[in-house]
Amino acid sequence: MKHFIVEINYLVPLARVQESVPAHRAYLQTGYDAGLLLCSGPKVPATGGFMLARAASFEALQDFFAQDPFSTERLASFAFSEFQPVKRQGWAEAWFSEA
Template identity: 40%
Template sequence: MFVLELTYTAPLDAVDAALSAHVAWLDEQYDKGLFLASGRKNPRDGGVILAAADSRAEIEAVVAADPFVTAGVCEYRVTEFTATKTAPELARYRQNAG
């Protein structure tokens, strides 16, 4: 499981110019089953995405294709963790600590 933290590196008007493409990209990742939750940080200086993927390489490839990245308006911090405990609704994403 992965926590993806976005930090804006450009003014909000530049972020907003790429927003519709970013939202379409988010929708694609939800349709593929990669993303579980996402949203803006408060204050609005970036965002957070909770993702489930088979590998860090897969996540890094997905992140590299984000229109925010290709437009040069954000940077990502990718944190991988083992989800050994979840809410019942996320039980299928539980992992062994092994």
């Protein structure tokens, strides 16, 4: 598995983004259920968000987020940074080590 930091940047006013937050979070739950996501949350101040994700490939991760309501409704842009997690907390070992 490859590991990524996903950065979301809102393209529209926050009030419009907030209308789609429930659909966005429901979609993210499918990523949690599939083991793709470890954590997610909004930036402070609320100009977007961050996620810690994993996927078999960069393209697979892009495909997943292309279906996110924030993407399909053109509310936000997504940036993906791959990284190699060489150190981590013991409680997260299983998530990082799974193939």
